[in-house]
Amino acid sequence: MTEFNLLVGGPSNMWPVDLAQQITVPWIAADRGALRLLDLGITPQVAVGDFDSLTTAELATVQAQVADLRYAVTDKDETDTELALALALTELQATRVTLYGATGGRLDHLLDNLFMLLQPRFLPYCQRVRIIDRQNNLRLFLPGVHTITQEAGQHYLAFAPLTAVTGLTLYDTKYKLTNADYEQPIMFASNQFTQKSATFSFRTGVVAVIQSHD
Template identity: 55%
Template sequence: MKRVNLLAGGPVDQWASELATITTVPGQWITADRGTLRLLQQGVTPTIAVGDFDSITPAEKEQVLAAVSDIRSVQAEKDETDTQLALSIAFEELQADRVVVYGATGGRIDHFLANLFMAVEERFRTVLNRIEMRDRQNTIQFYAPGTYELTKEADKKYLAFIPLVPTTDLNLVDEKYPLTHFDTKVPISWASNEFIGEKAHFNFKTGIVAVIQSKD
């Protein structure tokens, strides 16, 4: 299974713990805007860097241009974020089986929401279950309709289920707080649920659901 890591420009203090030893993280890297500079500062060169690079200084941009062989420069005025473009390239060109997105949370809320709702875009519908977002406190995964088993992450306590679009017949089978045949026409967060054991199960008929494992 081919893993590609995507580093966006979110705050370093919100990075997932595995990035403390970033050179040992498996897989290729693709970066979005300021994420490129931050990856280079950690001693790792991305396969592809994407962005308008409007969030870094001219000197920092020169450093990026000198270090990265494949740079996809885009205009600042556009209909897609740099992270959206990088995610498309990860699947379409790098042929990722799985994309782990870092630096997509924290900082500006509008950026976080743009990243969270990438999964509902039509172009990502067929790969949404292969997108994962990680930060210091959270792991976010995305699901199309079906029946699923979740495995508890050792350092996480809480479990949340978030329908991102109109969703029908959501059932939380064996979580601490079960839910039966829930329908919603608007996004909603069923937060602060928990695993009872090491596994949990859920299912739903239509919609898209984000599942978050988190800790304080």
């Protein structure tokens, strides 16, 4: 498995409390995420972005400590997060990418970080990506039968078709569902595990699964 962590620009108060200890997996940084990682004592393997959120002195610090910087123009169609994720999944051929700093703050940034996974270039790889913050663990799934394991401390389980979905079945959660079809996005919140794992399936579409706690 080739695994990377990716820090993007969301507020630090939504980071998991143990973020600074996540040093066994190499890091990629999007824009100001590079400086934030350096402040935590973590040197990213790659930093990507236009770096317009950094002062001249801050950029000099990043340039002095990060060996691989990928510069982007400021006026572009892609966000720095998209550029960093594309780098991880294509050039670095990551089999798992965990996004931190992708939630909280501006709602347009949150939705962009979620909806980018539905882009045709990312969709085939979406099951390799996780979005994690202090309260939530989000993953996307493609059609098939899937079994997920309950994460430590996560008491709630939610299923959210993000597209039209057919045949959604929840086999062994507290609230079950059998062969249901939906033509638009919908959220099934506040479900729960009844054992250490849960199995679900669907025939077409994309489903987000969120584990969370209060």
